Amino acid sequence: MRRRSLLLSVPAGLVTLAACGNDKTDSGKASESASPTTSATGPSAAPAPKIVSGPLPAITAGTKFGEKPTVAKGSGQPSKDLAVKTVIAGGGRTVAENDFVQAHYLGQIWDTAKVFDNSYDRKTPLVIQLSQGQIIDGWRYALTGKKVGSRVQLAVPPTWGYGTQGNTQAGIKGTDTLVFVIDVQNTFNAKSSADGKKAAQSDTALPTVGTNTDGAAPSITFHGAAAPKNLVANYVIEGDGPVVKADSTVLVQYKGVLWDTGKEGKEFDSTYARKQLASFSLQQVVKGWAQGLTGKKVGSRVLIVVPPSLGYGDNPPPNSPIKKDSVLVFSVDILAAM
Template identity: 75%
Template sequence: MRRRSLMIAVPAGLVTLAGCGDDKSDSSKTSDSASPSAPQPSAAPSPKIVAGPLPAVTAGTKFGEKPTIAKGSGAPSKDIAVKTLITGSGRTVAENDFVQADFVGQIWDTGKVFANSYESKTPLIAQLAQGQIWEGWRFALPGKKVGSRVELSVPPNWGYGPQGNPQAGVKGTDTLVFVVDLKDVFNGKSSAQGKKVPQDDAALPKVGTNTDGGAPSVDVPKTNAPKKLVANYILEGDGEELKADSTALVQYKGVLWDTGKEFDSTYGRKSPTLISLQQVVKGWAQGLTGKKIGSRVLIVVPPALGYGDNPPQGSGIKKDSTMVFTVDILAKM
């Protein structure tokens, strides 16, 4: 479904801050699940997009309302059928963007709902990239605008594939029907947009306050690193606070206190990343819990709350290093 923990780009490949590898997990267990298990990437040519057929939305027809979708009538299209039910006026979605969306997913033949973020009150955040979301979404949603409601039917080869998703009650022959409310979109140019907070402590790093999507500067003072965790607002947003078990979409950059050398950055990869606060180093988990969406946060992680004497091989991080991060909290789920 998503990476388990914060990834660090190093010459030898990817390692994780939590010291564990990438996982794929299955979380579409019930009808109120907002997170799809990762479908298998399709090796087929790009699909054809057609206008229908699509079942009617019989209730909850406004953007943001939980929709009720009729059972499919007749045979579904073998192509991806897409219809914009409500046209938004926000930013345009592109492939590889992260979308934040509420949605209902059900099976064409039976009308059985297998995923419903409205019930869980947890919008999905997913990247429109191969292997990260249903392939049907990856091809149907680019070009749509934030604020739009989109209905689509997705044949098996662009849904869960021939293996289906037994845990969600989806067979490998099932066509899926979705109604998707596009709430927001994020990409490598996304930044926190909170209010500037004074940076008055000369003993702490000074972080840039640009909001243009570029990597903020991080100037580390030539003083001894603090012994305790630092987690200060640079830009304070007005969104919901992160909880200890939150999953958040972030942009970040990490440098070493001793040298100021950058060792990791989502800006370098030109894409934000999803992290679980339960699966990152303690300094991140403690530093981001309670912080608001829309904020930029300075986190200074002492060795005991970072890697200590066991840094990832090939990361360029020495034993007992203090790490400095600037983290933009873009969204949560």
């Protein structure tokens, strides 16, 4: 058995959540197609591009934000620079490099107008980090500085796309310029939090979780009770987003502590401490996480109490404060799901 990091970039903390079992890809549903993530096998050596306004082919149908667009074939030779145009200017938060963005997109080849990928038909937007080595550089440079609610069109030469190797699975040659239309739905960073209505925390046998939404780690306060024998998964803040499915990939903030009959449990893992959000498939985590988050709404903060049988059982992570009989307590903010 091999234990995988669940992060898209690799601070070591979240390996403590990885489930033992079959190795599966941890890049989420969108990576099953030729999404912009699949070329990112390592840091790019390409210099920063010059960004120009065109040429770009016309969007001939589906011209509203969130609609699947139809894009004409490129006319003449594309620019050797990165062509970027804000087709619809949004008024939301500004996207910064290293943010996670949530976006619908369509990608096609300049010369043929062949669509090689689109998220609109899947009805699930992509959630991906705008960092070197995680996504093609064309996206990283084009979306940084744009606002949520914007539709952005770009033409990406091979240098800032799939390189001279292309992407044979998608039918992309190493000489192809790629055209994308991207609808930026949301952006998340290390200070993102749940966004919903506070839920009652009336069971004094359970820890109380803080309801601050300022991006700081919430408190987890114990009240001297014994740990429950069964899984607990309760709303602390209830969002109004889509429901998380058993095979979803989620973007989260979380804090994990050991159950304690005192006031504060020992913290063993936290995205807040690393200042790095976590993204992973629910099919790759301990059963307590998978069961606890399935059916919960995006935008929520959830208290999850994981008994050993749904955690690591008799195989706790090495060099960790987690023991065979440890009951794990988490506060989890579900920021996005795909």
